[in-house]
Amino acid sequence: EICKNGIPAGTQSTVNTGEALTCDNNDIIHISGQLIVKSNTRVRAAGMFVDATGTLTIGTPEEPVRDVHIYLNHQPCTDINSDACKRQGALWSEGTLDIHGTPKTPWTLLQTDAPAGSSTLQVSACDNWSVGDRVVVSATGGEGTRYTNTVYGDNADENFEAEQRTITAVDAGCVVTLDTPLRSRHRG
Known part of the structure; x- marks a missing residue:
């Protein structure tokens, strides 16, 4: 079994x-x-150790992976200086670690303003974005129309609020639907 005996050379x-x-x-x-x-796939263990002769391959350039979840749990240790304790909750590699995921648009621009209360965004690019992905809509000055009002005015903190949301739908035209409406205005 992989969990008890590992993967021999x-x-x-x-x-x-x-x-x-x-x-x-x-x-x-x-x-x-x-x-x-x-x-x-799903992998769950206290940790993963790739020794000098080992290889962990997650996807290939020809077949990049999608939807892989690796959970590494750290349990209480009696000897916190032991290698076994240090390796818990970690992926530790002295060998070859080769990971190829599905490329996604890492960041993009808003095509239009997204007012407070909006549940959709129109973005410039959304390659391989899918339902369940998380996005951060960065702060763009909110409702402030002049620098002094934006930085020093009433509720100035609200003008600089980045918001994290989960995608519930995305169409071919890069209209992205969010799980929760935005609290602040974000300028495109």
């Missing part, structure tokens, strides 16, 4: 699409061979 294991690899809370996955993780 010269061997390969795969977490295939739709599968989950779940280890006990204290198990650290030790990779001396190769562990391949494909799209739409």
Whole structure:
């Protein structure tokens, strides 16, 4: 079993699409061979250690992954200086770590102003954005129309509020629907 015995040198294991690899809370996955993780998978362990002969491959340039969740839990330790304790909750690599995810537009511009109370945004680009993705709408001065009012006026703090939302819909024209209306105005 991968959780207890790791992946010995010269061997390969795969977490295939739709599968989950779940280890006990204290198990650290030790990779001396190769562990391949494909799209739409879940991996849960106390940690992952890739030693000098090991390779952790998550996707490839030809097949980038999508929807991979790796949960690394840190449990209470009796000896906080032990390697086992230090490796909990961490991905530690002395070998090869090769990760290829689906490219997404990392940032974009608002095409139009988004008033307070708006639940949709019109953005310039949204390549591979999908329902469930999180976005941050940066602060743009809110309702302030002059510098002195924006910075020093009543409720000046509200003029500089970045807001995090979850996408509930996105269309081909890059109109993005948000889970919660915006509290502040954001200028396009």
